[in-house]
Amino acid sequence: MxxxxxxxxxxxxxxxxxxxxxxxxxxxxxxxxxxERKSASVLVLVNGSDGAGKGExxxxxxxxxxxxxxxxxxxxxxxxxxxxxxxxxxxxRDMPAKGRIGVVLGSWHHHLLLGRAQRRLDRAAFALAxxxxxxxxxxxxxxxxxxxxxxxxMDDRLARRRLARLRESNGALRRPAVIEWSEINRRKExxxxxxxxxxxxxxxxxxxxxxSIVPGEDHHYRDxxxxxxxxxxxRRANTGAAESPGRPEIVxxxxxxxxxxxxxxxxxxxxADADDYARDLSDLQxxxxxxxxxxxxxxxxxxxxxxxxxxxxxxxxxxxxRAALDPRRFRVHGVAAxxxxxxxxxYLWRFxxxxxxxxxxxxxxxxxxxxxxxxxxxxxxxxxxxxxxYQEINDFERQLVDAHYCVVKLWxxxxxxxxxxxxxxxxxxxxxxxxxxxxxxxxxxKWPLYEAAMTEMIDRTSTRFAPWTLIxxxxxxxxxxxxxxxxxxxxxx
Amino acid sequence: MxxxxxxxxxxxxxxxxxxxxxxxxxxxxxxxxxxERKSASVLVLVNGSDGAGKGExxxxxxxxxxxxxxxxxxxxxxxxxxxxxxxxxxxxRDMPAKGRIGVVLGSWHHHLLLGRAQRRLDRAAFALAxxxxxxxxxxxxxxxxxxxxxxxxMDDRLARRRLARLRESNGALRRPAVIEWSEINRRKExxxxxxxxxxxxxxxxxxxxxxSIVPGEDHHYRDxxxxxxxxxxxRRANTGAAESPGRPEIVxxxxxxxxxxxxxxxxxxxxADADDYARDLSDLQxxxxxxxxxxxxxxxxxxxxxxxxxxxxxxxxxxxxRAALDPRRFRVHGVAAxxxxxxxxxYLWRFxxxxxxxxxxxxxxxxxxxxxxxxxxxxxxxxxxxxxxYQEINDFERQLVDAHYCVVKLWxxxxxxxxxxxxxxxxxxxxxxxxxxxxxxxxxxKWPLYEAAMTEMIDRTSTRFAPWTLIxxxxxxxxxxxxxxxxxxxxxx
Numbered sequence: 007m008x009x010x011x012x013x014x015x016x017x018x019x020x021x022x023x024x025x026x027x028x029x030x031x032x033x034x035x036x037x038x039x040x041x042e043r044k045s046a047s048v049l050v051l052v053n054g055s056d057g058a059g060k061g062e063x064x065x066x067x068x069x070x071x072x073x074x075x076x077x078x079x080x081x082x083x084x085x086x087x088x089x090x091x092x093x094x095x096x097x098x099r100d101m102p103a104k105g106r107i108g109v110v111l112g113s114w115h116h117h118l119l120l121g122r123a124q125r126r127l128d129r130a131a132f133a134l135a136x137x138x139x140x141x142x143x144x145x146x147x148x149x150x151x152x153x154x155x156x157x158x159x160m161d162d163r164l165a166r167r168r169l170a171r172l173r174e175s176n177g178a179l180r181r182p183a184v185i186e187w188s189e190i191n192r193r194k195e196x197x198x199x200x201x202x203x204x205x206x207x208x209x210x211x212x213x214x215x216x217x218s219i220v221p222g223e224d225h226h227y228r229d230x231x232x233x234x235x236x237x238x239x240x241r242r243a244n245t246g247a248a249e250s251p252g253r254p255e256i257v258x259x260x261x262x263x264x265x266x267x268x269x270x271x272x273x274x275x276x277x278a279d280a281d282d283y284a285r286d287l288s289d290l291q292x293x294x295x296x297x298x299x300x301x302x303x304x305x306x307x308x309x310x311x312x313x314x315x316x317x318x319x320x321x322x323x324x325x326x327x328r329a330a331l332d333p334r335r336f337r338v339h340g341v342a343a344x345x346x347x348x349x350x351x352x353y354l355w356r357f358x359x360x361x362x363x364x365x366x367x368x369x370x371x372x373x374x375x376x377x378x379x380x381x382x383x384x385x386x387x388x389x390x391x392x393x394x395x396y397q398e399i400n401d402f403e404r405q406l407v408d409a410h411y412c413v414v415k416l417w418x419x420x421x422x423x424x425x426x427x428x429x430x431x432x433x434x435x436x437x438x439x440x441x442x443x444x445x446x447x448x449x450x451x452k453w454p455l456y457e458a459a460m461t462e463m464i465d466r467t468s469t470r471f472a473p474w475t476l477i478x479x480x481x482x483x484x485x486x487x488x489x490x491x492x493x494x495x496x497x498x499x
Numbered sequence: 500m501x502x503x504x505x506x507x508x509x510x511x512x513x514x515x516x517x518x519x520x521x522x523x524x525x526x527x528x529x530x531x532x533x534x535e536r537k538s539a540s541v542l543v544l545v546n547g548s549d550g551a552g553k554g555e556x557x558x559x560x561x562x563x564x565x566x567x568x569x570x571x572x573x574x575x576x577x578x579x580x581x582x583x584x585x586x587x588x589x590x591x592r593d594m595p596a597k598g599r600i601g602v603v604l605g606s607w608h609h610h611l612l613l614g615r616a617q618r619r620l621d622r623a624a625f626a627l628a629x630x631x632x633x634x635x636x637x638x639x640x641x642x643x644x645x646x647x648x649x650x651x652x653m654d655d656r657l658a659r660r661r662l663a664r665l666r667e668s669n670g671a672l673r674r675p676a677v678i679e680w681s682e683i684n685r686r687k688e689x690x691x692x693x694x695x696x697x698x699x700x701x702x703x704x705x706x707x708x709x710x711s712i713v714p715g716e717d718h719h720y721r722d723x724x725x726x727x728x729x730x731x732x733x734r735r736a737n738t739g740a741a742e743s744p745g746r747p748e749i750v751x752x753x754x755x756x757x758x759x760x761x762x763x764x765x766x767x768x769x770x771a772d773a774d775d776y777a778r779d780l781s782d783l784q785x786x787x788x789x790x791x792x793x794x795x796x797x798x799x800x801x802x803x804x805x806x807x808x809x810x811x812x813x814x815x816x817x818x819x820x821r822a823a824l825d826p827r828r829f830r831v832h833g834v835a836a837x838x839x840x841x842x843x844x845x846y847l848w849r850f851x852x853x854x855x856x857x858x859x860x861x862x863x864x865x866x867x868x869x870x871x872x873x874x875x876x877x878x879x880x881x882x883x884x885x886x887x888x889y890q891e892i893n894d895f896e897r898q899l900v901d902a903h904y905c906v907v908k909l910w911x912x913x914x915x916x917x918x919x920x921x922x923x924x925x926x927x928x929x930x931x932x933x934x935x936x937x938x939x940x941x942x943x944x945k946w947p948l949y950e951a952a953m954t955e956m957i958d959r960t961s962t963r964f965a966p967w968t969l970i971x972x973x974x975x976x977x978x979x980x981x982x983x984x985x986x987x988x989x990x991x992x
Contacts, residue, residue, distance in 0.1 A: 044843065090856040091800075092902035098851035103843035130623030137630035137702075138894060145891050148884070149845035209630075307584075350537065350596035352642035358591035363583040391641070398638050401631060409585035 022226035029233045033070050036240035037107065041075045044105040046150045046243040050236065051113040054158030057169035058222035063158065064109055066229045067236075077102060081112035093117070094142075104150060114139060115155075115206060123199035132202065136209045143215045152243040153215040154236055157207060160222040162196065208469055213394030216466065272476055274421050278483035287483075290490035291330035297497045298331055304365040307411040310493065311373035314418030315456075316446050317428040318479045323418065323489045324369055330490075336367040341376060353377060353395070354402055364410065373415075374399055378463045383455045396466040403472040413472040414496045416489055417464065418479040422453055515719035522726045526563050529733035530600065534568045537598040539643045539736040543729065544606040547651030550662035551715035556651065557602055559722050560729075570595060574605035586610070587635075597643060607632060608648075608699060616692035625695065629702045636708045645736040646708040647729055650700060653715040655689065701962055706887030709959065765969055767914050771976035780976075783983035784823035790990045791824055797858040800904040803986065804866035807911030808949075809939050810921040811972045816911065816982045817862055823983075829860035834869060846870060846888070847895055857903065866908075867892055871956045876948045889959040896965040906965040907989045909982055910957065911972040915946055 017025075040046065050067065052060045064078060079100045088096045094114070102108040118135050121127040127135065143153060160168075207217045220231045278286070297303065310327070312320045324338060339360045348356040354374060362368045377395040381387035387395075403413050420428075429450070432442040449456065468474040475492045479485035510518075533539065543560065545553045557571060572593045581589045587607070595601040611628050614620040620628065636646060653661075700710045713724045771779070790796065803820070805813045817831060832853045841849040847867060855861045870888040874880035880888075896906050913921075922943070925935040942949065961967040968985045972978035 047844075087856075090858070091854055092898050092904065094898050095851060095854055098848055101844050101848050103840065105843070128623070130621070130626055133623050133630065134626045137626065137633070138897075140630070141890065141894055145887070145894075146845060148887065151845060347596065350598070351540075351594050352639060352644060355591055355594050358588060361584055361588055363580075365583070394638070394641065397634065401634055401638075405585050405587050411585070 016224045017226040017230055019226060022230055025230050026233070029230070029237065030070050033233060033237055033240070034072065036237060036244060037071050037075060039244045040107070040240055041072075041105045043244060044103075046152055047102045047104050048107045048152045048154065048239060048243055049102070049110055049146075050107065050154045050156065051110045051115070052156050052158070053113060053116055054156070054220075054222065055160050055162065055165045057165035057167075058158035058160040059168075059225060059228060060111060060158060062225060063156070063228070063232060064111065066232070067109055070233060071107065075105065076107040076109065079108050079110045081110070081117070101151070114142075115210070119199055119202050119206060122202040123195045125198075132205075136206060139210050140212060143210070143212065147214045152239055154239045155210075155215060155217045156232060156235070157203075157217050157219045158222040158228070159219050162200075164223065204470065208400065211466060212397055213390065216393075216396065219465065272419055272478050274419065274424070274478050274480040276478045276484050277481040278487050280483065283483045283487070286487055287326065287490070290487060290494065291326070293494055294327070294330040294490060294497075295332075297494060298335070298367060303497075305410060307362050307364045307406075307409075308367040308493075308497065309361065309406060309411055309413045310367070310369045311375065311413070311415045312369065312371050312418070313373060313375050313379070313416070313460075314477070314479065315420050315425055316449055317425050317432070317441075318418035318420045319482045319485055320371060320418055322482055323416075323477075323479075323486050324371055326486045326490065327369065327493065331367060335365065336369060337362065338369045338371060341370065341372040354398065357402075361406070361411075374402065375415075375463060375467075378467075379456065379459050382459050383452055396463075399467055400469055400472075403467075403469065407471040412496055414493050415467075415472060415474045416477055416492065417460065417474055418477045418485055418489075420479050422450075424480045425450065509717045510719040510723055512719060515723055518723050519726070522723070522730065523563050526726060526730055526733070527565065529730060529737060530564050530568060532737045533600070533733055534565075534598045536737060537596075539645055540595045540597050541600045541645045541647065541729075541732060541736055542595070542603055542639075543600065543647045543649065544603045544608070545649050545651070546606060546609055547649070547713075547715065548653050548655065548658045550658035550660075551651035551653040552661075552718060552721060553604060553651060555718060556649070556721070556725060557604065559725070560602055563726065564600065568598065569600040569602065572601050572603045574603070574610070594644070606648075607635075608703070612692055612695050612699060615695040616688045618691075625698075629699060632703050633705060636703070636705065640707045645732055647732045648703075648708060648710045649725060649728070650696075650710050650712045651715040651721070652712050655693075657716065697963065701893065704959060705890055706883065709886075709889065712958065765912055765971050767912065767917070767971050767973040769971045769977050770974040771980050773976065776976045776980070779980055780819065780983070783980065783987065784819065786987055787820070787823040787983060787990075788825075790987060791828070791860060796990075798903060800855050800857045800899075800902075801860040801986075801990065802854065802899060802904055802906045803860070803862045804868065804906070804908045805862070805864050805911070806866060806868050806872070806909070806953075807970070807972065808913050808918055809942055810918050810925070810934075811911035811913045812975045812978055813864060813911055815975055816909075816970075816972075816979050817864055819979045819983060820862065820986065824860060828858065829862060830855065831862045831864060834863065834865040847891065850895075854899070854904075867895065868908075868956060868960075871959075872949065872952050875952050876945055889956075892960055893962055893965075896960075896962065900964040905989055907986050908961075908965060908967045909970055909985065910953065910967055911970045911978055911982075913972050915943075917973045918943065 040048065052063050054060060067076070077100075079097075079102075081096060084096070097114060100108070118127070118132070118139070122132050146153065207219075211217045218231075218235050220228055220235075222228050298308065312324060314320055328336065328338065337360070341356075344356060357370070357374045360368050360370070377387055377399070378392050382392040406413050429442055429446065432438040464474045464476075475488075477485050477488050477492070533541065545556050547553060560569070570593075572590075572595075574589060577589070590607060593601070611620070611625070611632070615625050639646065700712075704710045711724075711728050713721055713728075715721050791801065805817060807813055821829065821831065830853070834849075837849060850863070850867045853861055853863070870880055870892070871885050875885040899906050922935055922939060925931040957967045957969075968981075970978050970981050970985070
């Protein structure tokens with residue numbers, strides 16, 4: 007999950023200054039509206055690796071916001087008073103009143119992760135605790151408490167270096183660094199903690215209270231991203247709690263939001279070696295035939311989901327996959343407008359009905375991800391509906407993987423220029439003319455919105471059991487080979 | 500949980516005939532409205548012990564409803580087709596379209612319980628599966644699928660006798676009995692199954708899709724109760740899915756609903772032996788003093804919740820408890836109208852802040868149950884809010900019990916006549932005059948509504964870890980002794 011956080015995220019000081027000036031004013035406006043309405047409160051949970059900059063983030067929030075209407079809530083090892091009561095008591099004691107913002111260091115998630123890393127909790131207790139967290143947070147949301155759950159991510163070695171530096175220069179600091187994981191030093195424990203954090207983030211990222219992973223390497227980027235997230239949450243709290251409980255108006259992505267995403271991080275210039283292409287292709291196809299006709303495959307199943315920019319070459323790639331498959335064992339399912347039958351049933355029904363038997367293969371040419379892509383961008387789905395879809399989709403895919411299916415999700419990415427070239431070529435080609443419509447041109451105008459939706463989709467649904475693979479598709483041959491190679495790798499894993 | 504299902508539930512044939520005639524017509528109206536609106540579908544899940552009458556219930560539903568707009572969905576051991584796909588696939592395949600009612604035998608809960616009883620699932624897998632069920636059912640609800648989850652309960656020996664009889668007379672039946680648990684024969688497995696069912700019912704009784712436990716002994720009562728539940732659900736589906744998604748209009752309890760509840764099942768004539776009262780009282784008080792000053796108590800904590808009819812004698816009972824406690828270690832917390840401070844925070848905050856340290860005691864004179872009693876009946880809380888409160892309260896109490904607190908919940912019950920006598924006595928007594936207000940008289944007029952709310956409250960929140968105890972309180976002395984005895988028993992357990 008949260009693949010985008012592993013990309014380099016940088017923002018120049020100049021960009022940041024312009025962004026921040028604008029943001030600061032809007033944050034203050036939103037905060038005062040919250041304080042005036044008194045119909046909702048906000049908790050900003052700052053979690054993440056030690057050394058990733060949690061203390062700096064809190065400082066920045068105090069620079070931006072009015073400190074009369076906010077408070078810092080820090081939970082370290084429990085005090086005598088706290089130890090004498092149930093675990094949740096101290097969080098309840100400090101619950102901010104409506105109209106106020108609480109900045110939380112050491113939230114309930116943190117202490118749960120510590121317990122798991124130190125083996126004080128077994129798998130069952132951890133699973134139960136995560137389910138309990140989801141119920142509690144849902145209750146808070148319904149009682150008017152909006153949560154911004156931030157996970158500051160940073161390469162572990164870098165974080166430890168930063169931390170050591172902070173410790174050495176402690177004299178120069180106004181106060182000691184905010185250290186949460188200090189009990190976790192042994193490598194084994196850190197690894198267990200990271201695994202537990204990943205599981206926690208997957209399970210507790212709900213529609214109303216998802217985790218936002220913010221890369222901490224570049225402090226300009228980090229602060230801009232967090233400021234933007236907070237502004238969006240404050241706006242939801244201000245509108246959501248007023249007229250339409252549970253169904254806030256759509257807050258469009260801030261135009262000044264940091265323009266880093268997965269697609270822009272790809273090297274689209276990658277090319278296949280034209281001389282070897284035919285040989286490589288037939289070699290990969292032969293291996294795919296073997297893999298899908300093997301005895302081992304009969305108790306499994308393969309579900310392929312193809313998504314990507316318009317004209318990215320999904321059809322061509324699917325044809326190369328299909329050619330390697332036994333025609334009695336696969337089906338290509340193109341996702342069109344839903345039928346009456348489908349509209350009369352829950353959203354995922356139209357995909358469930360096309361799940362293959364074990365030993366068979368379904369190729370989805372566009373998939374259930376339409377909910378968080380086209381339906382989100384075009385407004386076909388209400389915001390609450392596409393927001394809850396991330397978790398529902400993860401649950402859906404987990405059920406497939408638990409049943410021994412292999413779920414391969416491929417995003418074919420091309421650059422806007424390459425798309426323009428292909429659109430124009432289609433219009434002049436007699437064969438390909440039917441493949442281009444006025445709608446394609448309209449979608450093209452919404453490129454940034456689709457790009458934002460795609461980034462969030464991949465961040466929220468690239469799970470350990472069903473990861474996304476991004477395919478650089480400006481060169482069709484490169485894309486086709488990488489598609490085949492990805493499927494083979496996943497099948498062999 | 501579901502204490503009321505253990506009471507004898509009977510309905511005369513005559514009462515049933517009158518009730519059923521009225522119900523039948525209203526059910527059909529509601530079904531046709533559902534079919535016309537096509538904005539929601541309904542699943543009636545018929546679960547419970549074998550022999551409790553599941554097949555008969557399905558027959559009755561077909562007598563009441565129009566079979567053009569309904570279908571029976573039966574899931575036994577998976578077929579080859581089903582085995583070749585993920586577990587959930589067959590439920591998805593059969594999902595009724597909007598406007599239709601599906602009657603489900605062998606729902607997803609059933610197969611999970613079988614797996615747990617036969618030890619194919621460990622505790623962690625079971626916990627994860629329950630959490631997943633909650634997420635799936637929430638998704639269904641948001642996609643317009645309303646669930647009526649019925650658990651037919653019956654004494655195990657009686658059920659087995661009935662089943663044996665059914666098997667013998669099979670020739671006389673139109674078709675074989677609906678047998679789900681047939682794989683479960685050994686006593687150990689049946690016990691594990693019952694324990695797992697209880698846990699499942701606790702965890703998966705959510706605000707939107709609670710379990711309804713229906714006693715199966717008397718078929719008139721059983722059918723009337725199920726018909727009434729279905730009518731209420733159809734009305735919620737018809738109104739809820741239209742104007743106000745997620746916030747359906749309040750459906751008041753059907754006036755013709757079966758008039759059996761916990762309070763009417765109590766023997767209120769029970770009396771304390773007047774001669775022994777003083778001795779028994781001081782004996783119990785001495786034991787309570789010992790129990791709450793012992794060394795073992797220092798790492799525990801005691802939370803007492805007193806609820807009951809107006810003038811049931813809560814104050815007098817609390818005084819007898821208090822007299823046995825160290826005044827430095829307890830606090831009586833009378834629940835009044837919420838303060839500004841409290842109103843600005845989530846509902847449970849006002850109770851969390853009064854949770855004692857370990858080793859101490861808080862007596863709540865009325866409690867968090869106000870949410871599902873007075874706030875429900877008087878309309879101070881929206882229906883969605885009090886409906887979700889049952890699960891939230893169970894979670895709250897589970898957190899206390901997990902932290903080694905003892906949670907004792909006492910309902911003091913008096914008869915309407917006894918209440919009238921006490922009200923009148925209060926009005927003529929100079930000392931007690933302040934204890935009676937016009938509001939008390941108004942509440943008295945709503946006796947049936949409060950009784951229905953109390954029954955549902957006890958059914959939904961009498962958990963294994965924090966059960967309710969009903970106190971027959973027409974005789975004050977009897978009530979006081981039983982209160983003390985209950986607290987002692989719970990402390991000693």
